[in-house]
Amino acid sequence: MSEKSQSTNPPAEIVPIYILGKRYDVPASLTIQKAMEYAGYQLIRGCGCRGGICGACGTIYRFPNDSRLHFGLACQTVVEPNMYLTQIPFFPGNKAVYDIEAIEPTGVEIVRQYPEVVKCMGCNACTESCPMDIKVMEYMSAAINGDVKRTAELSFDCVMCGLCSSRCPAEEVQYNIAILARRLNAKYLTPKAKHLEDRVKQIDEGRYEVMLRDVMKADPAELRRLYIETRQMEPAMADEMWEPEDKRFL
Amino acid sequence: MPYTAELKKLIKTVESTRAVRVERKKRGEEFPAIPVDQRSDILQKFHPDYREGNRKEIRVGPSKGYAISKEIVTLLEAKSRVDPAKIDLSEVDIETDILVLGGGGAGNAAAIIASERGAKVLVATKLRNGDANTMMAEGGIQGADKTWKDSPYYHYLDVLGGGHFSNNPELVYTLVTEAPKVLSWLEKLGTMFTKYPDGTMRSLHGGGTCRKRMHYAGDITGAEIMRTLRDETRNKRDKITVLEFAPAVELLLDTDGRCAGAVLYNLETEEYIIVKAKAVVIATGGSGRLHIQNFMTTNHYGATGDGLVLAYRAGVPLCFLHTVQYHPTGAVFPEQAEGLLITEKVRGAGANVVNIHGEQFVFEREPRDVEAAAIIRECSEERGNGVPTPTGKFGVWLDSPMIDMLEGEGTIKREFPGKTILFNRYGIDISRDPMLIYPTLHYQNGGLEINSDCETNIPGLFAAGEVAGGIHGENRLMGNSLLDVCVFGRIAGKTAANYVKNIGKQGKLSIDHVKKYNKEVATLKQADTPVSPMVLPDYSNPDVRKRQLTSNYVGTIR
Missing domain, CATH: 3.50.50.60 (FAD/NAD(P)-binding domain)
Known part of the structure; x- marks a missing residue:
């Protein structure tokens, strides 16, 4: 504990952390990101959404006398006393350039785009480094086995921060392989929404032209009336195929 | 951080009314929505847009005379x-x-x-x-x-x-x-x-x-x-x-x-x-x-x-x-998550918004400004039904556990994987406990x-x-x-x-338009003319800035 915590005035507990090896004393309730700002950094790299989804602030840390590495997003991880940390705001990674219309949803295609995928040695360092608790190694092995759908589903929460790649002895770029799998899965292995196709056709044929142009011309009073009277509310618990009584505007 | 003992006690109150609310929802009974012609009343009284001193007229440029949030005006008069x-x-x-x-x-x-x-x-x-x-x-x-x-x-x-x-x-x-x-x-x-x-x-x-x-x-x-x-x-x-x-x-x-x-x-x-x-x-x-x-x-x-x-x-x-736009449901607990977006999909999936007494006070699917105003009203002195947080703020409950009761065990985990992971980090299981929320600046x-x-x-x-x-x-x-x-x-x-x-x-x-604009701004004779665009917000520690004796900041950045 630093001397600051003895002070009666600021009630916040102060703890030491080591940013890039240098000690700063910061309030214990802060996230790593806010602690860096408190320490005096103006963040440019390593800061994006500040809400745990953009993957800008991947951070690696460890504690004295602890052999293990720890991983987190700086915006989501609360500081702990004596943590030694560095951000990895960027890590070089290859991205295959492909025409999504011209490729196949198969494991062979994934190997064609990312031949290194088969070099995975199953060490699990990727999974252990994932701040989103994704089973990275499992989706990599699904990719090697040609299970595109499983690769897509297991990697769905990936924020593409790159920590997995930074730890990979086989030099894989797991998150890019994952997004290829997700796009292939969504485009080719999931049935298309038939109703969407039908609706686009209806719009292109001009089905709503007159209806919409009429309501666009309505004066404010008439508009309010239509808003109140013609919008039957679909009940919250109605099943998917619920139909309104008034079908004039469909 | 997990809920404190005080908050856990208050969650019991939410739990005590939950079964009845779930049954009502299943029957298709919703809390009455505020009629369209009464929306403006609650907005004018409780929505932040209408607060005294919020809006200010822009004094320069093509929309001179238009009154908008003063924080934006500052950037335009820069x-x-x-x-x-x-x-x-x-x-x-x-x-x-x-x-x-x-x-x-x-x-x-x-x-x-x-x-x-x-x-x-x-x-x-x-x-x-x-x-x-x-x-x-x-x-x-x-x-x-x-x-x-x-x-x-x-x-x-x-x-x-x-x-x-x-x-x-x-x-x-x-x-x-x-x-x-x-x-x-x-x-x-x-x-x-x-x-x-x-x-x-x-x-x-x-x-x-x-x-x-x-x-x-x-x-x-x-x-x-x-x-x-x-x-x-x-x-x-x-x-x-x-x-x-x-x-x-x-x-x-x-x-x-x-x-x-x-x-x-x-x-x-x-x-x-x-x-x-x-x-x-x-x-x-x-x-x-x-x-x-x-x-x-x-x-x-x-x-x-x-x-x-x-x-x-x-x-x-x-x-x-x-x-x-103030999003009705930003997290107010734990402190580390303050301001964080809790998707409206939680309410779309059926979760009620309830006060400290476990009571509904607003239909959960009002337009955002109306919903936000109703939450602010509930936490205001007039109503006094807000839930106090450890940092001295107030919020209301977003009763997420209802979703699993309505749609089946496991729905929350399936439909809200991101929020589940996030709150797990704080030791909060949103399929068991509600979230504490308050409106947050959104759009x-x-x-x-x-x-x-x-x-x-x-x-x-x-x-x-x-x-x-x-x-x-x-x-x-x-x-x-x-x-x-x-x-x-x-x-x-x-x-x-x-x-x-x-x-x-x-x-x-040509960059003459900027020269011209700067001249127009100069006519305002502001004591300290601000600089814009802002580029990045200033979250630095003022004590540290005071000691950066050789740094030159233009606006918020060096």
Whole structure:
């Protein structure tokens, strides 16, 4: 504990952390990101959404006398006393350039785009480094086995921060392989929404032209009336195929 | 941090009323919605937009006299970051057909479409490509595509009603008729929408919708759309170049008054870069990081309203900036998560909003401004039904465990994987315990005036996404922002690509509009004239800044 915590005035507990090896004393309730700002950094790299989804602030840390590495997003991880940390705001990674219309949803295609995928040695360092608790190694092995759908589903929460790649002895770029799998899965292995196709056709044929142009011309009073009277509310618990009584505007 | 003993005790009260509320919901009984003609009463009394001293008239520029949030006015009544006399326009660093400012949903959509029409595109973005509010949108994207129960007609009325009938009808028409086309485009690009096994889209209600048309990808819909678009941008590297950490600080015009490029600032080397372009698309997003009225915000780090400033200096008028959107449900506990967005999809899936006594006080699917005002009222002295937090704030409960009771065990984990992981980190299981929430600054309803081709009043300058105004009127509904960025991003890309084919010879580059604007600002005789665009918010420690004796800050950044 630093001397600051003895002070009666600021009630916040102060703890030491080591940013890039240098000690700063910061309030214990802060996230790593806010602690860096408190320490005096103006963040440019390593800061994006500040809400745990953009993957800008991947951070690696460890504690004295602890052999293990720890991983987190700086915006989501609360500081702990004596943590030694560095951000990895960027890590070089290859991205295959492909025409999504011209490729196949198969494991062979994934190997064609990312031949290194088969070099995975199953060490699990990727999974252990994932701040989103994704089973990275499992989706990599699904990719090697040609299970595109499983690769897509297991990697769905990936924020593409790159920590997995930074730890990979086989030099894989797991998150890019994952997004290829997700796009292939969504485009080719999931049935298309038939109703969407039908609706686009209806719009292109001009089905709503007159209806919409009429309501666009309505004066404010008439508009309010239509808003109140013609919008039957679909009940919250109605099943998917619920139909309104008034079908004039469909 | 897990709930404190005091909060755990209060959660018991919520639990004691939950079974009855779930039964009511199952029977189709909802808390009565506030009638349309009474919405304005609660807004005027409790919505932050209407607070005394919030709005201020702009004293310079094309919308002089228009009263909007004073935090934005400060940026508009500011001088340029760089003395325009120092900028040497005879040396152009980069030339391109189309310069897209902003790497969010609208910017990437515009770049993709423009490149497919043969244009050479440069995307310049403040942070990384994809660091944008699009990435953070959670709940969904609207589109009236269920042919047996919904249509663009209903979508149109919902948008208008949500916006208090003030929206620009042509823009809304474009939004709702393009919506199914955009969903189809995203499906074709390989966006992982949550679907039934036969391919039918799953969809939910949002606040102010009469039909369930909120399409989603788990609870990270924006991230899924953003990373798909970004991946597609990266696949088009023969046509699209992306320049990261290079925000625009001024637009450039040509001597004929057409937009002809921009001045970028390399945040790392601190040099200024002159880009000459045949057309510019402004897709710089919103302004939550201005922390209007000191509200917490859900917005990403770069949301400082830069595009408004740039275009306003060049002569583009503003609209609908007199209202700002506060998302009804931002986290207020734990402290580390304060301001964090809790998607409206939680309410769309059936969760009630309840007070300290475990009572409902508002229908959970009111339009956002009405919902937010009702929560603020509940926590006000008048009602005094807010739940106190350990940091001295107040909130109300968002009763997420209802969802599993309504839709079956495991629904929350399946439908809200992102929030489940996040709250687990704090030792809170949102399928067992409710979340404590309060309104948080979320969206810039208004912005630059555009038409339905994304044209501004300046030839060669186009705008799309959150930076533009008129689509949502005075209040946006959930799921129409992801839609907006895709619809108007695509249109901006198309219009700009067509425009650059026929512009003839460009005049000489000019920055005279900035010189003129600076002079107008100088007439205000402010004691300390601010500098804009802001570029990044200032979250540094003031004690540290005091000791940075040799640092020179221009605005908030060195």
